[in-house]
Amino acid sequence: MKILVCISNVPDTTSKISFTDNNTKLNTSGIQFIIGPYDEYALSRAIELKEAAGGTVTVLNVGEADTEPTIRKALAIGADDAIRVNAFPKDAFYVASQIAAIAKSENYDLILMGRESIDYNSGLVHGLVGELLGIPSVSPVMKLDVEGGKAVMSREIEGGKEIVEASLPLVAGCQEPIAEWKIPNMRGIMSARTKPLKVVEPASVTDNIKLLNYELPAPKGACKMIDASTPEKLFDLLKNEAKVL
């Protein structure tokens, strides 16, 4: 089976976010970038499928050269090779178009992604890629098994779960507990340097979106503690101070 895993390069969840250039750019100084956590589950599942049934796992990232440490970490975890589309990932449509351009000529059986990136969290790329390629896309997938050219997936829905079957090839946006979370081992880290990492130039895609500027959410106010014996105080604060009652 030929599997493509799309990984995003995102700030560590503990990062302190700030902006530069008149609030039009993320200030990346001091920020540690990681593989999107959902993407890491997708990668782990891809490796499990490969280990069980053979095949190859290719990781793909749309990003500039500074994403290569993140790509190499994916190789250390166990992907066989990697492709970096050498472009700034402007928005979800741009990223999806680049992924589709690569996938068109490569005939992957499965294209696995995270349910959403954890920077822009739009959860769009998998759906867009499915549409651009004319193949099914399913998200968020919590269980995925492949048998006889079909994938059986379990999807989280409001108040329950849905079992979906679809023929390959397909795109899946993954989340835990789809796979045992994998961490690289020393041998993987060592071999990551010698695995192929191909850099390709981007396909041309029209710009649909223009970024004006970023804003931080208003800081959280101080927390007021109310003694359990004085519930009327809570009522008063909600009514007169927060004005939500």
Place this chain on the structure above:
Amino acid sequence: MNFDLNENQQMIARMVQDFGQRSIKPHVMEWDEKQEFPVPLFKKLGELGLMGVLVPETYGGAGFSYFEYITAIKEISKIDGAIGLSVAAHNSLCTGHILSFGNEDQKKKYLPKLASAEFIGAWGLTEPNTGSDAGNMRTVAVQDGDYWIINGSKNFITHGKSGDIAVVITRTGNPGEHRCSTAFIIEKGTPGFSAGKKENKLGMRASETTELIFDNVRVHKDQMLGSKGDGFVQAMKVLDGGRISIAALSLGIAEGAFDAALKYSQERQQFNKPIASFQGISFKLAEMATELEAATLLTLKAADMKIKGMHMTKEAAMAKYYASEVAVKVANEAVQIFGGYGYTKDFPVEKFYRDAKLCTIGEGTSEIQKIVISKNLIN
């Protein structure tokens, strides 16, 4: 020299942090209190490649250099110094001895098993009556045809009981004679070879420390490392590398204690202010951070020289001596910064404080490091 962590080191640090958060941290106090040596954990560390960091890939290891090795030991020790000590002893001492002085057959036979942690390794030099004065050891090996018969005992041996093999330095000549000691690899289960008393320790309690007893142990001559008479010289070279790993262990403990103290000092309020705003506390933090930085640089320098194949006995001794003393001081100050809470087992600094003290003792005390350093100065 570039002081930044290289990409491999960053990945290794992250890997150890990720693994440690899930599989070490939740058990640290339990292993410590029960003085339990968690064998299954070491098997997992073996799967991750942390039990054969310096072993080349051809022998089943990870094939990294001392830089990556320091990162691995330091990051483990930030979470649990006792686990750091055991990983260091396994990698540097037992495995390191076979890697440096084993013949091809011995390397092929033992290194893959040690690197995967199928075998946990022990290394025995110290004896009840000869610690710092290891050259005067009394455990003897006497030749009998193709075999050597070993009698005596070793003490304070890390993994003496749970170890699957031990590299043991024995006396094969008269005491005081030049080249009077020889190293052998002894497998667990060899008749007459057993573990004695397990020490009940102040710190490093999850790292097993026991006596090794040799009662007419017959060991085939193929188990000899190098030639007859090489033992002590080999042991001293093994310790040169081992000292870098104890320096890394010290750095991990010191950083763990420092990070906890830095955070706490900004959260704990007294007199309506964070205690970090008092100069008495902030100056402590400044000293701790500076000494930690200096210890780190000494350790990196020794590692750099080791990687380049330079003679680094003095630098390794300096790194070990300084980093271990810094670990003790930083852990002590960290407890002070935590006040009464630091004296309880609810906060991590109490354990760093107990674990740190081993660093100025094991693999040569601070006094012995000063002897080594001064011998290399005055000639």
